[in-house]
Amino acid sequence: MHWLDADGYVIGRLLVTRGLAALYLVAFLAALLQFRALIGERGMLPVPDFVRRRSFRSAPSVFHWRFTDRTFAAEAIVGVLLAALTLVGVTERLPLMACMLVWFALWVLYLSIVNVGQVWYAFGWESLLLEAGVLAIFLGNAEIAPQFLVLIMLRWLLFRVEFGAGLIKWRGDRCWRDLTCLYYHHETQPMPGPLSRWFHRLPRPLHRMEVAGNHVTQLVVPFALFIPQPGAGIAAVIMIVTQLWLVLSGNFAWLNWITIVLALSVLPDSFFAVVLTPNPDFAPTPGLFTAAVIALTAVVAILSYRPVRNLMSKRQAMNASFNRWHFVNTYGAFGSITRTRIEVIVDGTTDSVVTPATRWHEYEFKGKPGDVFRRPRQCAPYHRRLDWMMWFAGLSRDYAVGWFPQFVVRLLDNDPDTLRLLRHNPFPDAPPALVRARVFRYRYATRAEHRASGAWWVREEAGDFMHPVSRADLAGL
Structure with missing residues (x-):
């Protein structure tokens, strides 16, 4: 085994790659079905007008070279097809370089959409999908072992998602600190779901318990992601359960689902031993691939300075990207709650x-x-x-x-x-x-x-x- 290979995370890698592929599929499908009215040639905020005002350097996108409704639709269809092939396991069976190129293509295609999407794409889960998509490029194919450093970077991303959301709440609306925000939030959230009314009708003591549990999950539990197993896995399970609760209580696009996918990367194969025990026979990890993973880790470490500084700031920004590539961002949601x-x-x-x-x-x-x-x-x-x-x-x-x-x-x-x-x-x-x-x-x-x-x-x-x-x-x- 190579010194950077991670032992015992085969199932976790499989779940992460399939999960991210499913979310890419949803994202490209949504773009395909909605873009004409929103950002198409005759849309409310047309991309051709936007790219005339913005340079490629400020908003990298393939659409700086050419944009028509037909080219956008073709790009989105390619994204759908690549995501679907990845979801059913074709991509992971390709040679390592080809596998990486598929993930790279998914990232480039979606980055191109987000960077010209204007207000329609100004949501934190867009940057979150792109950042996770970069890390997926380096998860490797089925022939080589998962890489320890990539798994650590996925945990670091999960930490920023959860801890950033926890801090923005604690520093924001007073109702988060007095545990009363959920007296209102299930009713006033952007897109209520079929069970949201039921959640709103829960007794107020349970609402206070929900908020307290959220604070523990987002402000305390994330630190346990970096302790030895089974502690890290238990922390991930707590996050998964919390996110599933949010899935049931509202509609937050793929924010909750991608957080669940990231948490699955923390679970070792031993957590699945009752139903599956993989016994892989991996090929040696190529030296160039190892060097690329080390280089990526160094980039993440350098780019983490601004998100960490933001987390420590009393003026914490919510869902901010510090570069045009949407890589190593800061996250957080619902720092304030509307009462009506x-x-x-x-x-x-x-x-x-x-x-x-x-x-x-x-x-x-x-x-x-x-x-x-x-x-x-x-x-x-x-x-x-x-x-x-x-x-x-x-x-x-x-x-x-x-x-x-x-x-x-x-x-x-x-x-x-x-x-x-x-x-x-x-x-x-x-x-x-x-x-x-x-x-x-x-x-x-x-x-x-x-x-x-x-x-x-x-x-x-x-x-x-x-x-x-x-x-x-x-x-x-």
Whole structure:
């Protein structure tokens, strides 16, 4: 055995590579199905306009050379195919260099999307997938042993994800320190799931226990990742259980799932001995590959300076990338919690002039709350980007300045690409004459209210988000 080979982590490596491949598959599929309306040639924030303003050096992407809807679709399809082949085990059976090239291609292709994706891709799990994707390049194929240094780098990434999230909460909203944040969060989170209302209805002492358990998992347990087994494995299991709890309670794209995948890398083969005991016969690890792993470790150590400094800072940044490659980032989420759920509801009418008799018809989204009689759906790890940004719009109009008017224009045009992102188009035959947006306060229906009416939500109008506008009003967009 080579001196840097890790003994007893065959299953962990297998689960990590298959898990990351599955998440890459979801990410590329989401890009393929949503890009035309969001960043396509006729999208709300077109990539051609973006790359004219930004240099390759500031936002590396293959789309600086050429972008059309067709080339983006082709790139996303290639990503889907490579991820699918990796998921079913084809990539790991390739020669080492070919295996590394497949993982490198997945990283380059997705980096190219993220770096031109603008606000639609400004989420921490994008950088997290890219950083994990770089490390996956060096996990090796099925012929060589897992590399000890790569496993340590995966643990370091997991540590930053969990510890960063814990610190941002402890330093942020007071409700994290007095253990009351979950009195609100299950109701006000960006994308509630089918069980979120049930979680919200748990007794308040349990909510306080949830928050306390979260603090232990994110602020104490991560340090145990670097102690000998079985301690490190037990710490990873605690993180996995906590993340599965979050999976059940809401929709956070692939944030929870990739954290689970990273934690699986910590589990030694002995944890799976009841069901499987691998007995691999590895080939010698090539010297050049070992040198590349050592070089990568040195790069990670150097680039870790800024994330560590950020973790120690009282002004800790949340989900920040310190380089254009999205490598060795800082993470964290929900440092502050909203107490009231605000939803922006968009509707339209065929009347060109608003009168007391005007009938307005709502647009229904696939993920975010709208119709009070519709139970929230489970969509994670799939990421509905427009729905997420609508949640941010409810927090502040500033989050919507750059794209919401363009969204309305496309509704007034009955743009098919935009309408495919919605669950329901109330104007299938002809575009609306006017579109408006209003702000509503939402809360979960009580048990009595749900039994009486069947409604999952109760809402109250709170004001205007955008007054009625026609296509002529937005002629310049």
